Amino acid sequence: xxxxxxxxxxxxxxxxxxxxxxxxxxxxxxxxxxxxxxxxxxxxxxxxxxxxxxxxxxxxxxxxxxxxxxxxxxxxxxxxxxxxxxxxxxxxxxxxx
Amino acid sequence: xxxxxxxxxxxxxxxxxxxxxxxxxxxxxxxxxxxxxxxxxxxxxxxxxxxxxxxxxxxxxxxxxxxxxxxxxxxxxxxxxxxxxxxxxxxxxxxxxxxxxxxxxxxxxxxxxxxxxxxxxxxxxxxxxxxxxxxxxxxxxxxxxxxxxxxxxxxxxxxxxx
Numbered sequence: 001x002x003x004x005x006x007x008x009x010x011x012x013x014x015x016x017x018x019x020x021x022x023x024x025x026x027x028x029x030x031x032x033x034x035x036x037x038x039x040x041x042x043x044x045x046x047x048x049x050x051x052x053x054x055x056x057x058x059x060x061x062x063x064x065x066x067x068x069x070x071x072x073x074x075x076x077x078x079x080x081x082x083x084x085x086x087x088x089x090x091x092x093x094x095x096x097x
Numbered sequence: 098x099x100x101x102x103x104x105x106x107x108x109x110x111x112x113x114x115x116x117x118x119x120x121x122x123x124x125x126x127x128x129x130x131x132x133x134x135x136x137x138x139x140x141x142x143x144x145x146x147x148x149x150x151x152x153x154x155x156x157x158x159x160x161x162x163x164x165x166x167x168x169x170x171x172x173x174x175x176x177x178x179x180x181x182x183x184x185x186x187x188x189x190x191x192x193x194x195x196x197x198x199x200x201x202x203x204x205x206x207x208x209x210x211x212x213x214x215x216x217x218x219x220x221x222x223x224x225x226x227x228x229x230x231x232x233x234x235x236x237x238x239x240x241x242x243x244x245x246x247x248x249x250x251x252x253x254x255x256x257x258x259x
Contacts, residue, residue, distance in 0.1 A: 006108065006149060008207065008210070009109075012204065013112055015203035015204060015207060016119065016200065017115070017119055019196040019199050020119045020120070020122065022192075022196045022199060023123055023196040024122065026196070027189045027193070030128065032132075032170065032177065033128060033131060036132070036135050039135065039162075039166065043139065046158075047142060050146055050154060053149075054149045059225040059226060059229065060229065062151055062154050062222055063230065065151070066154065066157060067241055069158070070245060072162075073165050073166055074244055074245055074248035075248075076170065077169060077248055078252055078255070080169055080170075080173045080256075081252040081253075081256040083177065084176060085255060085256065085258065093178075
């Protein structure tokens with residue numbers, strides 16, 4: 001036994017992923033990179049939900065994660081439709097130009 | 098080296114894959130590279146879900162994220178053009194400062210949680226998820242279906258508009 005705690009390592013990894021997502025959303029001005037950052041943040045929240053669900057021995061958190069997955073899929077489809085319209089209008093995917 | 102050591106080592110390998118790929122997303126020069134590193138991140142997270150006893154969620158992660166969201170992202174990248182560099186000079190330090198401050202705060206929060214020992218067991222959650230989905234979570238389940246339908250129709254409507 002190395003003696004590691006799956007819960008703590010998962011929570012640290014979730015914190016790291018959340019910060020990387022925030023960094024991407026703040027520092028990049030490209031729409032697709034911002035979407036990738038949002039996906040990373042959603043994954044960090046999923047990881048935290050699953051980790052705490054294991055700690056307390058519940059499976060309700062799995063259902064919440066399932067709904068988050070579903071909302072993420074809906075969100076990315078709408079965002080890409082908006083991206084296509086944005087690109088048709090401005091011929092670019094950067095927010096500044 | 099017994100089996101438990103091997104399981105722990107595989108878990109650490111998944112964690113390292115996820116963290117490395119997430120850093121590589123930030124450091125990537127092109128959007129396409131970032132999308133492929135996002136693929137590695139999502140697969141690593143799916144592996145970690147397995148170790149946390151969420152087998153169904155791991156499979157759903159692979160199907161929905163890697164098979165759906167990432168393919169849509171790649172379609173968007175191909176549509177817009179993969180040549181665009183993503184670096185931006187101004188405002189980077191404020192973003193990094195904010196993110197590292199957030200990271201320190203979150204690490205402080207995590208350290209407040211009492212440590213519990215690691216244990217690895219395979220106990221399928223499939224029956225429980227199916228039962229909950231059709232009893233306690235029936236209304237959110239139906240609303241989620243309606244949400245997906247509306248999102249699909251509106252995505253087609255928005256992208257087909259002149």
